Amino acid sequence: MATSELKPGNPDHGRWIDPATGEFRVLEPGQTFKSVTAKISDIVLTPHTPLGWFALFGIGGAVATFLLTAVTWLFLKGTGIWAVTQPVAWGFAIINFVWWIGIGHAGTLISAILLLFKQGWRNSINRFAEAMTIFAVVCAGMFPLIHVGRPWLGYWLLPYPNSMTVWPQFRSPLLWDVFAVSTYATISVVFWYIGMVPDFGTMRDRAKTPIAQYFYGLISLGWRGSVRHWMRYETASLLLAGLATPLVLSVHTVISFDFAVATLPGWHTTIFPPYFVAGAIYSGFAMVLTLAIPLRKFYHLEALVTERHIDNMGKVMLATGLIVAYGYGMEVFMAWYSASHWEYFMMWNRMFGPMGWSYGVLIFCNIAFPLTTLWVRKLRTNIGFMFLISIVVNTGMWFERFVIVVTSLYRDYLPSSWGTYRATKWDFMTYIGTLGLFTALFLLFVRFLPMIPMNEIKMMLPGAKIKPKEAVAGESH
Amino acid sequence: MAHESHTKTLPADLSAPPVVNTWRTRALIVGVVFSVIAAGLAFADGSIDHVLRAWLLGLVLTFGFAVGGLALLMVQYVTGGKWGLLLRRPLEAMSRTLPLVFVYWIPIAVFQGKLYMWANHGIVDQALKLGQITQDQVEAIDHAIKWKAPMLNPTSFVVVSVICFAIWGFYTWRLNSLALKRDADSPDNTPFWIKKFENLSGFGILVYSLTMTAVVIYWVMSLDVTWYSSVYGLLFLVGQGYQVLAFAILISIALSQYEPFKTVLRQTEQHDLGKFTFAFVMLNIYLGFAQFLIIWSGNLPEEIPWYLDRIRGHWGIIITLDFIFHWLIPFSLLLSRDIKRNKKRLTRICQWMIFAKAFDLFWLIEPNFKDAARNLHFSWGILEYIAVPVALTAFWFAFFTTRLQTRGLVAINDPHVVEILEPEHAHA
Numbered sequence: 001m002a003t004s005e006l007k008p009g010n011p012d013h014g015r016w017i018d019p020a021t022g023e024f025r026v027l028e029p030g031q032t033f034k035s036v037t038a039k040i041s042d043i044v045l046t047p048h049t050p051l052g053w054f055a056l057f058g059i060g061g062a063v064a065t066f067l068l069t070a071v072t073w074l075f076l077k078g079t080g081i082w083a084v085t086q087p088v089a090w091g092f093a094i095i096n097f098v099w100w101i102g103i104g105h106a107g108t109l110i111s112a113i114l115l116l117f118k119q120g121w122r123n124s125i126n127r128f129a130e131a132m133t134i135f136a137v138v139c140a141g142m143f144p145l146i147h148v149g150r151p152w153l154g155y156w157l158l159p160y161p162n163s164m165t166v167w168p169q170f171r172s173p174l175l176w177d178v179f180a181v182s183t184y185a186t187i188s189v190v191f192w193y194i195g196m197v198p199d200f201g202t203m204r205d206r207a208k209t210p211i212a213q214y215f216y217g218l219i220s221l222g223w224r225g226s227v228r229h230w231m232r233y234e235t236a237s238l239l240l241a242g243l244a245t246p247l248v249l250s251v252h253t254v255i256s257f258d259f260a261v262a263t264l265p266g267w268h269t270t271i272f273p274p275y276f277v278a279g280a281i282y283s284g285f286a287m288v289l290t291l292a293i294p295l296r297k298f299y300h301l302e303a304l305v306t307e308r309h310i311d312n313m314g315k316v317m318l319a320t321g322l323i324v325a326y327g328y329g330m331e332v333f334m335a336w337y338s339a340s341h342w343e344y345f346m347m348w349n350r351m352f353g354p355m356g357w358s359y360g361v362l363i364f365c366n367i368a369f370p371l372t373t374l375w376v377r378k379l380r381t382n383i384g385f386m387f388l389i390s391i392v393v394n395t396g397m398w399f400e401r402f403v404i405v406v407t408s409l410y411r412d413y414l415p416s417s418w419g420t421y422r423a424t425k426w427d428f429m430t431y432i433g434t435l436g437l438f439t440a441l442f443l444l445f446v447r448f449l450p451m452i453p454m455n456e457i458k459m460m461l462p463g464a465k466i467k468p469k470e471a472v473a474g475e476s477h
Numbered sequence: 478m479a480h481e482s483h484t485k486t487l488p489a490d491l492s493a494p495p496v497v498n499t500w501r502t503r504a505l506i507v508g509v510v511f512s513v514i515a516a517g518l519a520f521a522d523g524s525i526d527h528v529l530r531a532w533l534l535g536l537v538l539t540f541g542f543a544v545g546g547l548a549l550l551m552v553q554y555v556t557g558g559k560w561g562l563l564l565r566r567p568l569e570a571m572s573r574t575l576p577l578v579f580v581y582w583i584p585i586a587v588f589q590g591k592l593y594m595w596a597n598h599g600i601v602d603q604a605l606k607l608g609q610i611t612q613d614q615v616e617a618i619d620h621a622i623k624w625k626a627p628m629l630n631p632t633s634f635v636v637v638s639v640i641c642f643a644i645w646g647f648y649t650w651r652l653n654s655l656a657l658k659r660d661a662d663s664p665d666n667t668p669f670w671i672k673k674f675e676n677l678s679g680f681g682i683l684v685y686s687l688t689m690t691a692v693v694i695y696w697v698m699s700l701d702v703t704w705y706s707s708v709y710g711l712l713f714l715v716g717q718g719y720q721v722l723a724f725a726i727l728i729s730i731a732l733s734q735y736e737p738f739k740t741v742l743r744q745t746e747q748h749d750l751g752k753f754t755f756a757f758v759m760l761n762i763y764l765g766f767a768q769f770l771i772i773w774s775g776n777l778p779e780e781i782p783w784y785l786d787r788i789r790g791h792w793g794i795i796i797t798l799d800f801i802f803h804w805l806i807p808f809s810l811l812l813s814r815d816i817k818r819n820k821k822r823l824t825r826i827c828q829w830m831i832f833a834k835a836f837d838l839f840w841l842i843e844p845n846f847k848d849a850a851r852n853l854h855f856s857w858g859i860l861e862y863i864a865v866p867v868a869l870t871a872f873w874f875a876f877f878t879t880r881l882q883t884r885g886l887v888a889i890n891d892p893h894v895v896e897i898l899e900p901e902h903a904h905a
Contacts, residue, residue, distance in 0.1 A: 116752075117556075117558075118558075246759075249763065253763075253767065257770070257771070260771045261770070261771060261774035261775065262775075263775045263776075263777055268771065268775050268777070269707045269771075270706045270707050270708040270709075270767065270768045270771050270772065271707035271708040271711065272771070273708075273763070273764070273767040273771075274708065274711055274764065274767075318679075322683055322686075326686060326687075326690075326710075326711075327707075330690075330707040330708075330710065331707060333707075334705050334706075334707040337625065337628070337694075337705050338705045338779065339620060339621045339624035339625060339703070340779060375679075375680075
């Protein structure tokens, strides 16, 4: 959209501006309370599951078996089947952990922070972004657990009084991770569930089969839509948003401390906390786009998840991507400005050493390609292009973690201890398996739960706005 | 149509109230009085060293108001929101004080040899002679000066700063002149103007982040030539948000006793601004504490002395007070919904926050000098940190009030104008 299209005489003016309100459009025109309810709930309540769903679920499930196989073998043989060894003692497991947790950030950001900022456009995408968050945290949480070597003793991570009088190391950020991630997962699940309660009430009332009526009746917690219910629902949402907002910052900050408190060049840098958070939101929004674009096409939801949403998500990605780019820039600058040979060598090695290719991929995927194109509104509203960008950024953000972990470790202070890192087939199978698990879980969500919040979409319709009495009386839905 | 009958009307006269003249007169009196005190202190101290250090504090503080104001102006164009409409004219006026900030910068550029080791090696020699640093430290300093010479030299200090001022000047001029054109245009063209400002401001925020980082590295971080922290620019960025919001709320509430702000400042938006400020209070401590935690845990000889210089030798009292002033007090008070909605109390907190910001800058600047590192002691010169910044800020405020009077206080071609004139409960 060129700014000239917003001038009243321009033929494209109506595409962007709602003539009734004079405001920018969020939803396509012609939506009513009834049509919104029918559109969203019918996807779940229909007895006919689309064949495409079965096909994708089958693929997701099949890929998830990689994970099952790899983890079984891991438990039998130990972490020696992975490529982790000296000097690269952290490999795919931590890379994947950080990548998945990062993806999980967009859900809470959309649900909590954009709610506090009164950003109405979030309503179309918050539900599946929250679901994405939870499934991403499930995938992320697995990696530290399977990395401990003896996962059946994973509960030792928790500080509990025991006969050995052994306590976890409270000064280690790895322990802070346990608290940060578990709190984040808990709040995200509660937020997600509470947000769905009014919609479960609708589903219960529209369900035709006794099983569906019973199931949605049970999980709707007796929702009747009374004023008191709505009041409590709104209060709970705001309180949870307030609780979740610091979590968006804290989780990835704590994860950044896993690296930054060490004295290793490439890890020990003060910009890591904000730069990790921005990177998490960047990749999280990329994943929301990766999911939203096929979903809106497959289930014909273009009227509810509109070009405006895609455009806005592109803007958020541009903003967070620029913060990430600022972080990369400051890392490079400080490697020189520090006047430290170790810092300087680390950056030189990261860029031009044997694994310099990975830094190149990272710069292309996270900076060069998205941050030059996302400025252009025409590209931000091009659905195919945005899907491509989302895949590219997710790839780039995975490489960011690869670069941080591997290229900082494989050539540290002592040249005699230098080595390299080559992931094994078990590393790859574990990672790819989580992609399958994530896909399968997400498809189950889409099939059995309302993926867009009906109640919140309806609040954005003209009928929900406060109007003069006569105008309301003349309106019918 | 009950609610329509309560809708307020924008006053016909949107210009600044006459009380602004009184504020200017008072500010000028304060400026003159504190200038005289500063001169007297310099005479008593027998040196202008502390005048220059305190001048740097005053420069950074007023620079924060002017350029931070410009940044927040761009942020409100990009994000929209009713709070932005309320603050737009005060923020524009803050950005138009840039010429005065440039004047404030000139003495720093002229006397850089008295402040920066990289500009005058005599400072290092003198510190060694007085036993304030060891021979090992001199070697580290010499290595850093030599390594960073392509960047840290008197010429590039001036060139980079002038380029940054020119860039901020361009954005100030463009945003301020377009704002007048927008108000003179037909309301039908408002969506066009919204996008135009969005486009200009989006890139402007990026440019601001880079230029602001560049100057704070030159002006403040390079006072200690051996130390570095990659989050330093962001810390200043958030710090500017902290002080600009505090000042903008202060002005808005003060103006709300008179028209037109009396009509447009509702409790809802005041509450929103309080929440926004609270977010900056949190972000500020978040970045400050993260930097501390990482450096403290690392305990590296290149980094940790910077904190030790600011903790040992009675500086521990200042850092404790800084933590309480800068974070604990505003955080604890701004948690309260009632306080955020109470004009008088919110005013007090905002005044306190501006003082706390200046206090934080004192902790940040003074220990860079080897006579003060790990050695907080009384001298007539140290009192310059009160006299000079107060004088500079008072003159800056007087200039700000002049800028505030040059245009109406409320932008009229904005969709939010209708909303802020509605009764509070309509969209609560």
